[in-house]
Amino acid sequence: MTTLPVVKPVSPAPAAAAAVKKVNIIGLERTDYKGADSTLCAGCGHDSIASQIITACYEVGLSPERLIKFSGIGCSSKSPAYFMSRSFGINTLHGRMATVATGALTANHKLNGIGVSGDGDTGSIGLGNFKHMLRRNVHMVYIIENNGVYGLTKGQFSATADVGQELKHAGRNELPPIDLCLEALAADCGFVARGFAGDPKQVVALIKAALSHRGTAVLDIISPCVTFNNKDESTKSYAWGKANDERINDFTFVAPQVEITAEFEPGESKEVELHDGSRILLKRLDQGHNPTDRYAAMTLLQQAREKQMFITGLIYVDSSRESLAEHENLGDVPLARLPNEKLRPSKDTLQKIMASMA
Amino acid sequence: MSIAEVNTEPQAGQTAERPLIVDDFSISVATKNGSGSQTANTTLLRALFKMGIPVSGKNVFPSNIQGMPTWYTIRVSKDNYIGRRLHAEIVVAMNPATALEDHQLVEPGGVFMYADDIKIPLNRSDLSYYPIPVKKIASENETDPKLRSYVANMVYVGALAQLLNINLSDIEGALLYHFRGKRKPVDSNMKVVRLSAEWVKANLPKTDPFIVSKLNLTDGLIMIDGNTAAGLGAIYGGVTFAAWYPITPATGVADALNEYLPRLRIDPVTKAPTYAIIQAEDELAALGMVIGAGWAGVRSMTSTSGPGISLMAEFTGYGYFADIPAVIWDVQRMGPSTGMPTKVSQGDIIPAHYLGHGDGRHPCLIPGSVYECFEFGWRAFDVAERLQTPVFVLSDLDLGMNQWMTKPFDYPEEPINRGKVLTAEDLKKLGIGGYKRYRDVDGDGVAWRTLPGTDHPAAAYFTRGTGHNDEAKLSERTDDWEKSMARLARKFETARSIVPAPIVDQVEDAEVGIIAYGSTDAPIVEARSMLAEAGIKTSYMRVRALPLSHAVKAFVAAHKRTYIVEMNSDAQMCQLVRLDMPELATAVRPCNHNDGMPLTAVWISGAITDKEKSK
Numbered sequence: 001m002t003t004l005p006v007v008k009p010v011s012p013a014p015a016a017a018a019a020v021k022k023v024n025i026i027g028l029e030r031t032d033y034k035g036a037d038s039t040l041c042a043g044c045g046h047d048s049i050a051s052q053i054i055t056a057c058y059e060v061g062l063s064p065e066r067l068i069k070f071s072g073i074g075c076s077s078k079s080p081a082y083f084m085s086r087s088f089g090i091n092t093l094h095g096r097m098a099t100v101a102t103g104a105l106t107a108n109h110k111l112n113g114i115g116v117s118g119d120g121d122t123g124s125i126g127l128g129n130f131k132h133m134l135r136r137n138v139h140m141v142y143i144i145e146n147n148g149v150y151g152l153t154k155g156q157f158s159a160t161a162d163v164g165q166e167l168k169h170a171g172r173n174e175l176p177p178i179d180l181c182l183e184a185l186a187a188d189c190g191f192v193a194r195g196f197a198g199d200p201k202q203v204v205a206l207i208k209a210a211l212s213h214r215g216t217a218v219l220d221i222i223s224p225c226v227t228f229n230n231k232d233e234s235t236k237s238y239a240w241g242k243a244n245d246e247r248i249n250d251f252t253f254v255a256p257q258v259e260i261t262a263e264f265e266p267g268e269s270k271e272v273e274l275h276d277g278s279r280i281l282l283k284r285l286d287q288g289h290n291p292t293d294r295y296a297a298m299t300l301l302q303q304a305r306e307k308q309m310f311i312t313g314l315i316y317v318d319s320s321r322e323s324l325a326e327h328e329n330l331g332d333v334p335l336a337r338l339p340n341e342k343l344r345p346s347k348d349t350l351q352k353i354m355a356s357m358a
Numbered sequence: 359m360s361i362a363e364v365n366t367e368p369q370a371g372q373t374a375e376r377p378l379i380v381d382d383f384s385i386s387v388a389t390k391n392g393s394g395s396q397t398a399n400t401t402l403l404r405a406l407f408k409m410g411i412p413v414s415g416k417n418v419f420p421s422n423i424q425g426m427p428t429w430y431t432i433r434v435s436k437d438n439y440i441g442r443r444l445h446a447e448i449v450v451a452m453n454p455a456t457a458l459e460d461h462q463l464v465e466p467g468g469v470f471m472y473a474d475d476i477k478i479p480l481n482r483s484d485l486s487y488y489p490i491p492v493k494k495i496a497s498e499n500e501t502d503p504k505l506r507s508y509v510a511n512m513v514y515v516g517a518l519a520q521l522l523n524i525n526l527s528d529i530e531g532a533l534l535y536h537f538r539g540k541r542k543p544v545d546s547n548m549k550v551v552r553l554s555a556e557w558v559k560a561n562l563p564k565t566d567p568f569i570v571s572k573l574n575l576t577d578g579l580i581m582i583d584g585n586t587a588a589g590l591g592a593i594y595g596g597v598t599f600a601a602w603y604p605i606t607p608a609t610g611v612a613d614a615l616n617e618y619l620p621r622l623r624i625d626p627v628t629k630a631p632t633y634a635i636i637q638a639e640d641e642l643a644a645l646g647m648v649i650g651a652g653w654a655g656v657r658s659m660t661s662t663s664g665p666g667i668s669l670m671a672e673f674t675g676y677g678y679f680a681d682i683p684a685v686i687w688d689v690q691r692m693g694p695s696t697g698m699p700t701k702v703s704q705g706d707i708i709p710a711h712y713l714g715h716g717d718g719r720h721p722c723l724i725p726g727s728v729y730e731c732f733e734f735g736w737r738a739f740d741v742a743e744r745l746q747t748p749v750f751v752l753s754d755l756d757l758g759m760n761q762w763m764t765k766p767f768d769y770p771e772e773p774i775n776r777g778k779v780l781t782a783e784d785l786k787k788l789g790i791g792g793y794k795r796y797r798d799v800d801g802d803g804v805a806w807r808t809l810p811g812t813d814h815p816a817a818a819y820f821t822r823g824t825g826h827n828d829e830a831k832l833s834e835r836t837d838d839w840e841k842s843m844a845r846l847a848r849k850f851e852t853a854r855s856i857v858p859a860p861i862v863d864q865v866e867d868a869e870v871g872i873i874a875y876g877s878t879d880a881p882i883v884e885a886r887s888m889l890a891e892a893g894i895k896t897s898y899m900r901v902r903a904l905p906l907s908h909a910v911k912a913f914v915a916a917h918k919r920t921y922i923v924e925m926n927s928d929a930q931m932c933q934l935v936r937l938d939m940p941e942l943a944t945a946v947r948p949c950n951h952n953d954g955m956p957l958t959a960v961w962i963s964g965a966i967t968d969k970e971k972s973k
Binding site for chain 1: 594636648649653766776810811821831
């Protein structure tokens with residue numbers, strides 16, 4: 001029997017070629033990570049985040065075939081179509097990304113997951129499913145593209161809008177916002193971060209670290225809606241973000257087996273090891289927030305919420321809790337790859353059960 | 359002395375002119391729920407079953423944990439009729455709150471056995487009365503007051519055993535089965551049973567004609583409930599992922615998975631489970647997980663009942679339109695809304711078949727016995743994966759929660775069929791552009807799919823509930839939409855030949871046809887005998903799935919009048935049959951009843967007789 005030649009995902013550029021194409025550690029070019037053209041409004045924060053997802057996955061050398069992209073419904077949820085076309089994607093129901101991801105990543109726990117949701121999707125209709133997913137600690141990166149407004153339905157307040165925010169048609173918001181990072185912490189999430197679509201470098205660093213987390217990593221990324229909620233006084237606008245972004249820390253993500261090259265002065269940095277052997281090298285900034293202290297993280301978020309402070313960075317990290325797949329004690333072979341003979345128990349087992357009921 | 363001699367020997371006190379009624383009566387035990395009477399009742403049921411006598415047991419219980427009225431009825435039938443009967447010949451009254459009504463409802467000439475502290479007027483001259491000192495016997499045997507009420511139930515077991523001639527060794531065998539061979543509880547219960555039997559023998563002369571006698575009609579059979587059968591069926595169908603939310607009367611399905619999967623699906627080498635079960639936060643989440651898992655390539659299922667089905671509407675429509683396999687096991691109970699959670703109905707036929715917004719019809723398998731609960735348990739996965747769509751199995755509370763006799767389940771004779779899945783190797787052979795997720799290459803409406811993680815650059819596609827073309831790309835083009843819907847319509851026609859075919863008993867010269875489905879099979883068998891005795895010949899078709907087979911139309915066409923017997927208020931199957939064959943609609947007649955209790959043969963034969971008179 002002749003065997004078919006093994007097709008590599010992409011052929012590395014011949015060494016002899018004049019212009020050697022730039023590839024990552026698994027031999028893929030950045031273009032291998034691109035998606036379809038975006039249909040979002042020009043300048044939408046979500047497009048910037050899609051671009052940072054591409055950068056992060058390309059730079060860490062994540063195989064597109066080993067990733068599932070998830071989303072719910074809304075502007076944010078369209079964006080998985082705009083990055084990594086070689087990855088499977090599933091655009092689920094409004095607010096229900098968490099449930100589908102839980103099933104899919106239990107069926108194949110060896111794959112990586114990146115979910116993109118919005119503040120309406122996660123903070124309102126899907127809040128319950130979101131928290132239960134965190135409780136189960138499904139291994140995936142959960143990005144909330146948070147703009148405080150419903151875009152596709154033309155400008156209603158979402159549950160993350162700050163008190164006093166004003167929208168053209170919806171008027172003034174009087175209800176307190178739901179802080180999705182606080183909700184995540186309350187649900188025992190082991191990786192909670194907030195970013196700003198206007199700070200691509202930080203977003204890339206957060207995504208890279210989140211991919212190495214054991215369980216669900218929540219990234220609440222403020223992502224301005226240029227059409228409905230980008231007036232300078234809006235706390236979800238580019239201008240506000242740029243003027244008020246207070247980084248609580250600065251860090252470098254260090255992949256497993258990579259030697260740390262000190263960027264920070266001794267005594268100023270803190271190293272946090274993630275479950276896969278990668279590390280986060282934190283530089284403490286002025287606030288001195290310790291992201292391994294859960295109570296400190298809650299206090300920080302509560303204070304920021306009360307003062308309407310826009311803090312960004314790694315708020316909390318703890319890789320000690322097992323993921324759902326570990327909790328279920330799933331083996332090396334994903335459930336979705338079990339051969340048929342492992343699916344149906346043998347005839348004698350049925351006969352024994354029948355005999356026991358006679 | 360042979361057993362037969364013992365059983366037919368006239369008892370002391372029996373009225374001479376009343377002939378014995380052997381193996382043909384019903385017993386109804388009235389208790390409070392949460393009092394532990396289930397052990398006593400299932401013990402009686404199993405003892406009779408082990409004596410070779412056909413039996414059926416039905417638990418009529420409230421949605422409550424402790425203290426509300428509960429009845430357990432056992433039908434003993436030498437003729438193998440196992441449908442419910444409206445009233446019992448033998449009533450055991452253990453609940454003072456219902457004793458007055460229980461007393462009135464005893465069949466004429468029957469038995470009223472009661473706890474002797476129940477004070478009601480015993481004013482029927484046709485009954486045999488047996489006061490039983492339940493508390494006295496129980497307290498003499500059980501010093502622990504907590505256990506006393508449990509043990510009290512064994513008092514009526516012993517009393518009935520003595521009066522009806524049920525072998526004590528069969529009672530003991532049933533208790534051993536119940537307590538899984540644990541001697542201690544068996545002995546303490548048996549002590550009460552024996553003492554009670556002895557007390558009855560010494561103090562109560564038998565004045566009634568009812569008696570049991572050993573038969574051999576249950577040889578080789580087992581007893582099981584439909585929910586356990588469903589769980590086992592799913593396991594032998596290769597269920598690998600299950601997500602569920604607690605709900606009466608479906609919880610038993612998940613219980614069975616939790617009981618048997620750890621025994622049957624542990625990898626012998628790695629010792630890791632080759633399955634996962636998740637108790638979800640609600641039914642919506644349960645089906646979301648199941649859809650996610652089915653999409654990712656495992657055999658996945660959920661089990662639920664009516665309110666859960668309502669919550670699953672959006673995901674069902676999504677699975678239909680995005681071509682994702684899933685099995686939804688619906689143990690139907692009485693709705694709408696919370697309805698009567700512990701009462702039976704066949705009210706989810708139309709809701710399940712059409713579940714979701716917009717267009718969409720889903721295959722539904724409808725088991726009519728616990729044997730078929732097992733069979734459809736494994737078959738449903740083949741149907742779902744072959745059709746790449748959510749598939750319902752419509753069981754009901756009576757089938758699901760009650761014990762039924764059945765022949766032992768047969769191991770699936772067909773190999774697992776996982777439907778159309780392309781591997782990385784297949785994609786290499788197909789070449790660039792050769793794979794389009796929703797292209798109907800075979801013309802049967804079912805396109806080939808790839809699974810996440812397939813290691814080929816052309817494997818991936820983007821799944822969405824939004825309009826899409828055959829490359830799974832977003833499309834709001836009118837022609838793409840129509841193409842998608844036309845393909846799904848072809849798939850629906852494919853489903854007709856894949857789902858289980860009806861079972862037909864066509865009687866020559868019969869003008870009347872009966873179409874029924876699900877758990878009403880048992881009373882229909884008996885009703886047909888009654889109708890035949892009254893001179894009404896009937897043919898019978900038991901529908902086992904939607905979409906309806908073409909054979910249904912032929913059956914209706916072959917009879918002047920076809921009655922659709924079902925347990926719902928809207929005559930749901932009748933509507934579906936009429937829709938399928940508008941030209942025969944006037945020949946299709948509703949025959950529906952929906953009061954929360956399983957249909958009786960008397961009601962069915964009476965209703966059809968009445969309808970035939972006014973045809």
